[in-house]
Amino acid sequence: MSAILSSSTLISLVFLCVFVNAQITVVVNETASHAIPSTLWGQMFESGDGGLYAELLQNRAFQMVDVSNQTTALSAWHSVNGAQLTVIEETVPVSSALPNALSVAIPSGSSGQLGIGNEGYFGIKVNSSNTYNASFFYRFPTASSFNGIATVGLQTSTGQVLGASNVTLNGSQTSWLQVFTTIQPTISPASLTNNFTVTVDGETLAGQTINFAIPNGMRIDIAETLSAMAPSFFRLPGGNNLGQTVATRWQWNNTVGPLVERPGRIGDWGYVNTDGLGIFEFLTWCEDLNMQAIMAVWSGFALGGTSIAEDDLGPYIQQAIDQVNFAVGDPTQSDAAALRASLGHPDPFPVAHVEIGNEDFFAADTYTYRWNQFSTALQAAFPNLSFLATSDTFNPVLTPNPAEWDIHVYQTPSWFAENSFIYDGFQRNGTHYFEVGFSRKMCGVSISTNADDIFGTPADGRLTFPTMQSSTGEAAFMIGLERNSDIVFAASYAPLLNHVVDSHSGNVYPSTSYYVQQLFSLNRGDEYLPSTLPDASGTTFWSVVVNTVGTASNVTFQLPFPVEDSATVQLLIGAETDSNTPNAPNTVSPQTSTITVDQTFAYNAPGFSVSALTLTTA
Ligand SMILES: *[C@@H]1O[C@H](CO)[C@@H](O)[C@H](O)[C@H]1NC(C)=O
Numbered sequence: 281m282s283a284i285l286s287s288s289t290l291i292s293l294v295f296l297c298v299f300v301n302a303q304i305t306v307v308v309n310e311t312a313s314h315a316i317p318s319t320l321w322g323q324m325f326e327s328g329d330g331g332l333y334a335e336l337l338q339n340r341a342f343q344m345v346d347v348s349n350q351t352t353a354l355s356a357w358h359s360v361n362g363a364q365l366t367v368i369e370e371t372v373p374v375s376s377a378l379p380n381a382l383s384v385a386i387p388s389g390s391s392g393q394l395g396i397g398n399e400g401y402f403g404i405k406v407n408s409s410n411t412y413n414a415s416f417f418y419r420f421p422t423a424s425s426f427n428g429i430a431t432v433g434l435q436t437s438t439g440q441v442l443g444a445s446n447v448t449l450n451g452s453q454t455s456w457l458q459v460f461t462t463i464q465p466t467i468s469p470a471s472l473t474n475n476f477t478v479t480v481d482g483e484t485l486a487g488q489t490i491n492f493a494i495p496n497g498m499r500i501d502i503a504e505t506l507s508a509m510a511p512s513f514f515r516l517p518g519g520n521n522l523g524q525t526v527a528t529r530w531q532w533n534n535t536v537g538p539l540v541e542r543p544g545r546i547g548d549w550g551y552v553n554t555d556g557l558g559i560f561e562f563l564t565w566c567e568d569l570n571m572q573a574i575m576a577v578w579s580g581f582a583l584g585g586t587s588i589a590e591d592d593l594g595p596y597i598q599q600a601i602d603q604v605n606f607a608v609g610d611p612t613q614s615d616a617a618a619l620r621a622s623l624g625h626p627d628p629f630p631v632a633h634v635e636i637g638n639e640d641f642f643a644a645d646t647y648t649y650r651w652n653q654f655s656t657a658l659q660a661a662f663p664n665l666s667f668l669a670t671s672d673t674f675n676p677v678l679t680p681n682p683a684e685w686d687i688h689v690y691q692t693p694s695w696f697a698e699n700s701f702i703y704d705g706f707q708r709n710g711t712h713y714f715e716v717g718f719s720r721k722m723c724g725v726s727i728s729t730n731a732d733d734i735f736g737t738p739a740d741g742r743l744t745f746p747t748m749q750s751s752t753g754e755a756a757f758m759i760g761l762e763r764n765s766d767i768v769f770a771a772s773y774a775p776l777l778n779h780v781v782d783s784h785s786g787n788v789y790p791s792t793s794y795y796v797q798q799l800f801s802l803n804r805g806d807e808y809l810p811s812t813l814p815d816a817s818g819t820t821f822w823s824v825v826v827n828t829v830g831t832a833s834n835v836t837f838q839l840p841f842p843v844e845d846s847a848t849v850q851l852l853i854g855a856e857t858d859s860n861t862p863n864a865p866n867t868v869s870p871q872t873s874t875i876t877v878d879q880t881f882a883y884n885a886p887g888f889s890v891s892a893l894t895l896t897t898a
Pocket residue numbers: 301302303832833834882884
C-alpha cells in the first residue's frame with residue numbers, strides 16, 4: 281500500500297455522468313500508479329490592468345499616448361468645473377520613463393472647486409469598508425505664492441462626495457513633488473459610475489497652472505477570490521501578452537522599480553499596460569500564495585507577424601537570460617539578480633519552469649531556430665530549470681527535443697467531455713505537458729479585466745456565462761488530466777477573469793467553472809489510485825463525479841482498504857443551463873454534507889453535478 285493510505289490520509293473521489301440510469305461498479309486499485317504533481321492545478325491570465333492589479337485609475341500616467349490627439353491622450357480624464365486639461369510632453373518630465381504630464385489651467389475668474397476627474401476602468405467601485413490609497417506628483421511650471429490645499433476625493437457622477445481628504449500644495453514647488461493620502465469613504469453607492477477627483481479652490485488659483493503626473497489610486501479585492509482557488513502555480517507575465525511588435529514586447533526590465541520608472545507598453549489586446557504589476561510583483565504574488573511561477577520569456581516572435589532573424593537573436597536571448605536571473609539568479613554573479621536583492625529579495629523566487637514564447641504555432645517555421653537557440657542557451661545557463669515549448673506538440677520537430685510542452689485548447693463543452701481520454705493515448709517517453717484552456721464557449725470568473733472583455737461576447741458563439749453543462753464538461757476533462765498527471769504536470773483555466781459590462785455591480789462573481797476549478801484544487805491527492813476505467817465514449821467519469829445530463833447515476837465503489845463510516849461530500853449541482861450572473865450570482869455554489877460509507881458503498885451522483893467525496897482510511 282502506498283503512502284496515501286496511511287490512517288490520517290484523506291482521499292478524494294470524483295465522478296462525471298453524461299446520461300443513463302446506470303449502475304456502475306468501480307473497483308479501486310490498491311496500488312498507487314503514480315504521484316500527482318503538486319503543481320497540477322493553477323492559474324494563468326493575460327493582463328492585470330483593470331483586474332488583478334489594484335490600480336483604479338485608467339491612463340494614470342499618460343503612458344504611450346500621442347499628445348497630438350488630446351481626445352485619446354486624455355482618455356478617462358475629465359475636467360471638473362471648467363479647469364482646462366492638456367496632456368503635454370513635459371519639458372521637465374517626472375522621469376525618463378514617463379515623458380508626459382497633465383497640465384491643469386485654472387481660468388481667471390474661476391470660483392468653486394476646479395480640477396480633474398478620472399472615471400476608472402469600468403467605473404470605480406467605492407465601498408466604505410475599504411481604505412483607498414491615493415498619490416500624485418505635482419509641480420507649478422510657474423512659481424506662485426500659493427500655499428493651500430487640494431482635495432483628493434471619490435465622488436459620484438453627479439458630484440456627491442463619497443469620501444475625501446486634503447493635501448497641501450506649495451506654489452513655489454517648481455520641481456516634482458509626490459504627495460500621498462488615504463481616502464476613507466463614508467458611503468458605498470450601488471452604482472459604479474464614480475470618479476476619482478483632485479480639485480483646488482478656483483478663486484485662489486485663478487490664472488495659474490499645475491502639472492500632474494502619475495496620479496494613483498489603489499484598491500484591494502480580487503486577489504482574495506483568486507487566492508481562494510488555492511492555485512499551485514501562476515503563469516506569468518500572462519499568456520497572450522508578450523508583444524504584438526518587437527518594440528512593444530514585454531521586457532522584464534521595463535516593469536521593475538518605482539512606478540515612475542516604468543514606461544508601460546501597448547499590450548497585445550490593444551490598450552496600454554501600466555506595468556504597475558511588474559515582474560517583481562508577479563513573483564511576490566506567487567510566493568505569497570505559495571505558488572510556483574511558470575514564467576515565459578519573449579522568444580523572438582511578435583504576434584503581429586515579425587520573427588527576429590536567426591543571426592540576430594543574441595540580444596533577445598541575453599534579455600531572457602537576464603530575466604531568468606532576475607527571478608532565480610545568484611546576486612553575486614548577475615546584475616539582474618543583484619537588482620532583485622536590492623529590492624529586498626536576495627533569495628530566488630519559486631520558478632522551476634520557463635516557457636519559451638507563447639503559442640508559437642503562430643510562427644512554427646521560425647520556432648525551429650528560435651527554440652533551438654533560446655532553449656540551448658537558457659538550458660546551459662540554468663541547468664536546473666525545465667523549458668517549455670509552445671508550438672503544436674511534435675509539429676514541427678524541435679531540436680533539442682523539448683521535455684515539456686504548453687498546450688492550449690479552447691473548445692466546446694462536449695469536446696472536453698469526449699476528449700477526457702486524450703492523454704491516455706500519449707506515449708510515456710519523458711515528455712510532460714502543461715494544459716491551458718478549457719471551454720472556449722465560456723468565460724471565467726466574472727470581474728473586471730480589459731483583456732478578457734473580448735471573451736464572453738455572445739456574438740462569436742461563446743457563452744456569456746459558464747453553465748453547469750459547460751462546467752461539468754470541463755470537469756470530465758480534468759478527470760482525464762488527473763488520471764494522466766504522470767505526464768500532465770500543470771493545467772489552468774482560461775480566461776480566468778471576465779469583465780461583466782454592468783455598471784450596477786463591481787463585485788466578483790465566482791462562476792460555475794470557478795467552483796469546478798476550486799473543487800479540484802481543494803481536493804488534491806498526492807497519488808493517483810487506478811480504478812475500473814470509465815468508458816471513454818461513455819457518460820460517467822470518476823475520480824471526482826461530474827454529471828452532465830439531468831439524470832442521476834448510481835456508482836458503487838469497492839475500496840481495497842477499510843474507511844471511517846463518515847465521509848464528506850462537496851457537491852456542485854444545478855440545472856443544465858444554470859449560470860452565476862450579476863443578477864443571480866449565487867445560483868450554483870458548492871454545498872458540503874456528510875454521508876455514511878463503508879469499504880463498499882454506493883453514491884448517487886445527481887444530474888449536472890460535480891462531487892468531491894473525502895473519505896478517511898480507518
Ligand atoms: C440509485 O440509488 C437510489 C438510492 O440508493 C435508489 O433509490 C435509486 O433507485 C437508484 N437509481 C438507479 C438508477 O439505480
